[in-house]
Amino acid sequence: MDTTGLLNQRIKIVLRRFHIQTPREVIRGIVTDVDETGLRVSGRRFQEQPDLESRLPQERPVEPDTKVYWIPHTSIRYSEIIGPGSPSEKQDNEIQRRKPFTPQELHRPTES
Secondary structure (H helix, E strand, O other), X not given: OOOHHHOOOEEEEEEXXXXXXXXXXXXXXXXXXXXXXXXXXXXXXXXXXXXXXXXXXXXXXXXXXXXXXXXXXXXXXXXXXOOOOOHHHHHHHHHHHOOOOOHXXXXXXXXX
Protein backbone atom coordinates (compact mmCIF):
# COMPACT_ATOMS: atom_id res chain seq x y z
CA MET A 1 0.00 0.00 0.00
CA ASP A 2 1.43 3.38 -1.01
CA THR A 3 0.79 5.75 1.88
CA THR A 4 3.19 8.56 0.87
CA GLY A 5 0.24 10.50 -0.60
CA LEU A 6 -1.12 10.89 2.94
CA LEU A 7 1.64 13.26 4.05
CA ASN A 8 0.22 16.68 5.09
CA GLN A 9 -3.35 15.51 4.42
CA ARG A 10 -6.18 16.30 6.83
CA ILE A 11 -7.46 12.91 7.96
CA LYS A 12 -10.00 11.10 10.11
CA ILE A 13 -8.82 7.73 11.47
CA VAL A 14 -11.22 5.33 13.17
CA LEU A 15 -9.31 2.96 15.43
CA ARG A 16 -10.09 -0.73 15.92
CA ARG A 17 -12.16 -1.67 18.95
CA PHE A 18 -11.40 -4.74 21.01
CA HIS A 19 -14.84 -4.99 22.61
CA ILE A 20 -18.29 -3.88 21.40
CA GLN A 21 -18.88 -1.90 24.65
CA THR A 22 -15.71 0.14 24.10
CA PRO A 23 -16.52 3.61 22.72
CA ARG A 24 -15.40 4.27 19.15
CA GLU A 25 -12.08 6.15 19.13
CA VAL A 26 -11.26 8.60 16.33
CA ILE A 27 -8.11 10.62 15.64
CA ARG A 28 -8.63 13.78 13.57
CA GLY A 29 -5.66 15.81 12.37
CA ILE A 30 -2.87 16.29 9.85
CA VAL A 31 -0.54 13.45 8.80
CA THR A 32 3.04 14.57 9.56
CA ASP A 33 4.95 11.34 8.89
CA VAL A 34 4.33 8.00 7.17
CA ASP A 35 6.37 4.82 7.10
CA GLU A 36 5.81 1.10 6.58
CA THR A 37 4.62 0.62 10.19
CA GLY A 38 2.23 3.52 10.69
CA LEU A 39 1.30 7.19 10.61
CA ARG A 40 2.24 10.14 12.79
CA VAL A 41 -0.71 12.52 13.13
CA SER A 42 -0.80 15.95 14.75
CA GLY A 43 -4.36 16.21 15.98
CA ARG A 44 -6.84 15.33 18.67
CA ARG A 45 -8.47 12.18 19.97
CA PHE A 46 -12.26 11.91 19.91
CA GLN A 47 -14.75 9.40 21.26
CA GLU A 48 -18.24 8.53 20.13
CA GLN A 49 -20.66 8.12 23.02
CA PRO A 50 -24.46 8.23 23.26
CA ASP A 51 -25.82 11.71 23.90
CA LEU A 52 -27.64 11.79 27.26
CA GLU A 53 -30.80 13.39 25.83
CA SER A 54 -31.15 11.93 22.34
CA ARG A 55 -29.28 8.62 22.97
CA LEU A 56 -27.75 9.09 19.50
CA PRO A 57 -23.99 8.62 19.13
CA GLN A 58 -22.11 11.90 19.37
CA GLU A 59 -18.43 12.39 18.63
CA ARG A 60 -16.62 14.80 20.94
CA PRO A 61 -12.99 15.56 21.83
CA VAL A 62 -11.37 13.60 24.65
CA GLU A 63 -8.78 16.30 25.33
CA PRO A 64 -8.70 20.03 24.59
CA ASP A 65 -5.22 20.25 23.05
CA THR A 66 -3.59 18.98 19.88
CA LYS A 67 -1.01 16.24 20.39
CA VAL A 68 1.13 14.07 18.14
CA TYR A 69 -0.04 10.44 17.88
CA TRP A 70 1.80 7.47 16.41
CA ILE A 71 -0.81 5.13 14.91
CA PRO A 72 0.32 1.70 13.70
CA HIS A 73 -1.39 0.60 10.47
CA THR A 74 -2.68 -2.47 12.36
CA SER A 75 -4.66 -0.20 14.75
CA ILE A 76 -6.60 1.51 11.96
CA ARG A 77 -10.08 0.20 11.23
CA TYR A 78 -10.53 2.72 8.42
CA SER A 79 -9.45 6.24 7.50
CA GLU A 80 -10.79 9.07 5.41
CA ILE A 81 -8.93 11.97 3.81
CA ILE A 82 -10.83 15.20 4.49
CA GLY A 83 -10.76 17.22 1.29
CA PRO A 84 -11.03 21.03 1.26
CA GLY A 85 -14.62 22.19 0.68
CA SER A 86 -16.04 18.67 1.09
CA PRO A 87 -19.02 17.68 3.26
CA SER A 88 -16.45 15.79 5.39
CA GLU A 89 -14.61 19.08 6.00
CA LYS A 90 -17.81 20.80 7.15
CA GLN A 91 -18.53 17.90 9.52
CA ASP A 92 -14.93 17.84 10.78
CA ASN A 93 -15.01 21.59 11.49
CA GLU A 94 -18.24 21.18 13.47
CA ILE A 95 -16.92 18.21 15.48
CA GLN A 96 -13.63 20.05 16.21
CA ARG A 97 -15.64 22.91 17.81
CA ARG A 98 -17.52 20.65 20.24
CA LYS A 99 -16.61 20.87 23.90
CA PRO A 100 -14.43 18.04 25.21
CA PHE A 101 -15.93 15.29 27.32
CA THR A 102 -15.50 15.78 31.06
CA PRO A 103 -13.71 12.99 32.96
CA GLN A 104 -17.09 12.03 34.46
CA GLU A 105 -18.68 11.68 31.01
CA LEU A 106 -15.76 9.58 29.75
CA HIS A 107 -15.94 7.11 32.62
CA ARG A 108 -19.68 6.69 33.00
CA PRO A 109 -20.88 3.11 32.60
CA THR A 110 -22.24 2.26 29.18
CA GLU A 111 -25.72 0.85 29.01
CA SER A 112 -26.43 -2.12 26.79
